[in-house]
Amino acid sequence: MIFTPTMTGIYTPDPLKYAFTVKTSAHSGRSGCRPISIDQNEWQQWFSIESRAEKRALYIHIPFCRKRCSFCNFFENATKPSRVTEYVNSLCQQLAGATTTKFIKSELFDTVYIGGGTPTDMQANEILQLANVIQSFPLKPNAEITLEGRINGFTHDKFEAALAGGINRFSFGVQSVNTEVRQAAGRFDDEKTLMQRLSELAKHPTATIVADLMFGLPGQTFDIWMHDVEAMISTGIHGIDLYQLINLPGSRIDSAEKKGTIYERADSQVRSSMYAQGSRLLEQNGWDRLSNCHWRSDKRERSLYNSLAKQGVEIVPFGAGAGGSIHGHGLMNGRDLTAWHNAIKAGVKVPSMVMSINESSHIDTIIKKGLDKGTLTLNELSLSLNTHLQPLFIKWQKNGLIEFDNNKLSLTLAGRFWNVNMLAGLFEYLATNPLLAQTV
Numbered sequence: 096m097i098f099t100p101t102m103t104g105i106y107t108p109d110p111l112k113y114a115f116t117v118k119t120s121a122h123s124g125r126s127g128c129r130p131i132s133i134d135q136n137e138w139q140q141w142f143s144i145e146s147r148a149e150k151r152a153l154y155i156h157i158p159f160c161r162k163r164c165s166f167c168n169f170f171e172n173a174t175k176p177s178r179v180t181e182y183v184n185s186l187c188q189q190l191a192g193a194t195t196t197k198f199i200k201s202e203l204f205d206t207v208y209i210g211g212g213t214p215t216d217m218q219a220n221e222i223l224q225l226a227n228v229i230q231s232f233p234l235k236p237n238a239e240i241t242l243e244g245r246i247n248g249f250t251h252d253k254f255e256a257a258l259a260g261g262i263n264r265f266s267f268g269v270q271s272v273n274t275e276v277r278q279a280a281g282r283f284d285d286e287k288t289l290m291q292r293l294s295e296l297a298k299h300p301t302a303t304i305v306a307d308l309m310f311g312l313p314g315q316t317f318d319i320w321m322h323d324v325e326a327m328i329s330t331g332i333h334g335i336d337l338y339q340l341i342n343l344p345g346s347r348i349d350s351a352e353k354k355g356t357i358y359e360r361a362d363s364q365v366r367s368s369m370y371a372q373g374s375r376l377l378e379q380n381g382w383d384r385l386s387n388c389h390w391r392s393d394k395r396e397r398s399l400y401n402s403l404a405k406q407g408v409e410i411v412p413f414g415a416g417a418g419g420s421i422h423g424h425g426l427m428n429g430r431d432l433t434a435w436h437n438a439i440k441a442g443v444k445v446p447s448m449v450m451s452i453n454e455s456s457h458i459d460t461i462i463k464k465g466l467d468k469g470t471l472t473l474n475e476l477s478l479s480l481n482t483h484l485q486p487l488f489i490k491w492q493k494n495g496l497i498e499f500d501n502n503k504l505s506l507t508l509a510g511r512f513w514n515v516n517m518l519a520g521l522f523e524y525l526a527t528n529p530l531l532a533q534t535v
């Protein structure tokens with residue numbers, strides 16, 4: 096077998112800090128799928144046959160933001176109310192049309208995610224308009240329906256409209272509560288305003304309120320980070336993500352780095368301590384860990400969309416810039432708004448990149464789900480694959496990233512911090528040391 100340090104990590108007395116050098120991407124997947132072309136007839140055919148997915152999700156993209164945040168490259172179009180209205184009208188028209196197709200009608204949806212961009216920047220009537228169309232999809236009873244966005248501008252009338260339309264989960268990007276860190280990152284609210292509104296929203300008796308925090312932001316010291324986590328706990332919200340800052344190409348932070356402008360921010364070693372202490376604090380306060388980066392304080396939080404998305408279930412995407420998968424094919428809609436509007440007006444397929452079927456998706460699902468949750472049940476893998484992967488698992492164990500527990504492989508704290516590197520390493524191992532009939 097051929098091994099590289101990017102597959103196995105390295106042996107060190109402190110694997111949390113040093114097993115790998117740096118986290119390079121937010122997610123990892125197997126390469127090998129290639130773009131294919133789908134014409135209008137084939138596209139219609141896809142919508143006239145039944146879905147074979149056991150679980151599936153609907154993803155709706157709202158590609159507008161009022162401001163470009165320093166760390167993010169999801170900014171696509173500046174918010175202009177008339178443009179958003181025009182977009183929401185076209186989107187609702189397309190969604191309503193889709194609900195009449197056999198493909199959409201054939202299986203229930205477990206979860207819906209309205210993501211962006213900043214969906215909370217839609218007007219209250221637009222949120223309700225979109226929510227009403229979503230209700231005409233075949234949804235599972237108690238389906239999780241999430242609206243993503245930011246606290247700033249999410250007024251009471253928007254919250255009421257969303258709830259009236261059946262939206263039951265709200266995911267806010269907080270990133271840090273510290274006013275200076277927030278301002279440097281391009282966020283609007285100061286700490287006091289943010290904390291008041293989040294605490295107010297969290298009091299709702301049924302709605303699920305979750306927040307994203309990031310560690311490693313410019314100016315965010317270890318003490319500021321601990322205060323960020325403590326502050327979130329004190330608001331009474333129901334779920335939290337702790338995301339490590341990734342250098343996203345095209346973000347302001349990335350461009351500044353390329354130009355050599357120095358940003359003072361934590362290195363990978365300090366970030367590993369931020370992750371360890373942040374997760375410890377949550378767990379000491381009774382929060383349950385649902386995955387390596389997500390915790391909940393209340394059982395109303397299920398985080399269905401995120402966990403299903405990581406498992407590679409069918410995600411039917413709508414909107415310019417939306418990504419997902421249909422009938423096993425990965426799909427990414429083009430970001431160009433004009434081209435998207437023109438296609439909707441002409442009643443044809445919106446421009447998108449369609450990928451060939453991932454023949455290994457069954458295995459990838461088991462592996463991704465296991466590593467994301469922190470526990471991989473080995474007999475879910477075929478005997479041949481399990482045997483083939485054992486040399487890698489033994490290296491991981493020696494390097495302090497996993498422990499074996501009967502038939503399970505459990506990530507250590509270090510493994511949880513470096514899980515994306517491990518997943519990339521596992522796929523690299525399979526590409527370098529191929530196993531015939533891997534899809535068994």
Ligand SMILES: C[S@@+](CC[C@H](N)C(=O)[O-])C[C@H]1O[C@@H](n2cnc3c(N)ncnc32)[C@H](O)[C@@H]1O
Nearest residue numbers: 166167169212213244245268307338339340341
């Ligand atoms: C697509 S963004 C949308 C969030 C929302 N528009 C907002 O302004 O908070 C979703 C989440 O991705 C995370 N994110 C964005 N850029 C990131 C980066 N460079 N590294 C890690 N996480 C990032 C942030 O925590 C953010 O809340």
Ligand code: SF4
Nearest residue numbers: 160164167169170212
């Ligand atoms: S963090 Fe949110 S508001 Fe900021 S640029 Fe990214 S998507 Fe837009």
